[in-house]
Amino acid sequence: xxxxxxxxxxxxxxxxxxxxxxxxxxxxxxxxxxxxxxxxxxxxxxxxxxxxxxxxxxxxxxxxxxxxxxxxxxxxxxxxxxxxxxxxxxxxxxxxxxxxxxxxxxxxxxxxxxxxxxxxxxxxxxxxxxxxxxxxxxxxxxxxxxxxxxxxxxxxxxxxxxxxxxxxxxxxxxxxxxxxxxxxxxxxxxxxxxxxxxxxxxxxxxxxxxxxxxxxxxxxxxxxxxxxxxxxxxxxxxxxxxxxxxxxxxxxxxxxxxxxxxxxxxxx
Numbered sequence: 664x665x666x667x668x669x670x671x672x673x674x675x676x677x678x679x680x681x682x683x684x685x686x687x688x689x690x691x692x693x694x695x696x697x698x699x700x701x702x703x704x705x706x707x708x709x710x711x712x713x714x715x716x717x718x719x720x721x722x723x724x725x726x727x728x729x730x731x732x733x734x735x736x737x738x739x740x741x742x743x744x745x746x747x748x749x750x751x752x753x754x755x756x757x758x759x760x761x762x763x764x765x766x767x768x769x770x771x772x773x774x775x776x777x778x779x780x781x782x783x784x785x786x787x788x789x790x791x792x793x794x795x796x797x798x799x800x801x802x803x804x805x806x807x808x809x810x811x812x813x814x815x816x817x818x819x820x821x822x823x824x825x826x827x828x829x830x831x832x833x834x835x836x837x838x839x840x841x842x843x844x845x846x847x848x849x850x851x852x853x854x855x856x857x858x859x860x861x862x863x864x865x866x867x868x869x870x871x872x873x874x875x876x877x878x879x880x881x882x883x884x885x886x887x888x889x890x891x892x893x894x895x896x897x898x899x900x901x902x903x904x905x906x907x908x909x910x911x912x913x914x915x916x917x918x919x920x921x922x923x924x925x926x927x928x929x930x931x
Contacts (some may be wrong), residue, residue, distance in 0.1 A: 683811065687720035698870075701767055704763055704767075705767075706757035709759040712756075712759050713752065716752075717751075719758050720754055721839045723835060725911060727811075727814045730811045730815045731891060739831040740829060741832065746830075747831060747832075761842075764795055765795050768795065769791070775787075784859055794853055797853055798850055801842075801846040801898060801901075802842045802846050804897075805841045808828045809841060809845070809894055810837075811895045813889070813891060813894050817891070839891070840887070844898065845898060849902070851906060852906075854917065856909060859912075859917070865913065871917050873906075881899050
């Protein structure tokens, strides 16, 4: 009887997946529609962010002001007539991506979801929610901790004869690079947990790979952050802690899987 139920569930899943199958042309048409919608949303957000680029600029400059001896004296310069305009455009594009990321993630999920089983769709949703949350956590760490430390480090190099005059494009490039780098690296537990969910990795492999993970994290931190030890250590340490958290998350998934398999064996 249990075998019949199991067979019926398998057939039902196959029917569900078969019902979602479509010719390649239909998939391409669907992909084009979603790309067009995503580009329209990004373009609207880009215009909106460009209109408030000065306010976004003030927000991004605040970490610099917070560590300056006299915040009111903080000045950023530009050395080419068009530099500040393109900087504002870059800030607007950054803001559009940051705000529009959840919508883009939903569009990706809705495109992929028809090719998944129902249980796979349910398993994928938590990762869809966790991705922007971890990105936001990484960006928050940059804004309140790492970027002020980096600017304090660079300001300490000034002397009576040598004053630091910061170009607006270079400071904003530094701030946005750090935010994006931390946001992406903070996806590590999400990726590892998702790989464990589909049984591509397990906790034992992650434990044995700690030394390689440390080397890889340090290499990535050195590659994607500015060449100063503050930002590199500031990225490497939390990412390694997230790696350890991912091991705990993978062990939890393995425990639940073992309990589910034991229950199925008892039912059969």
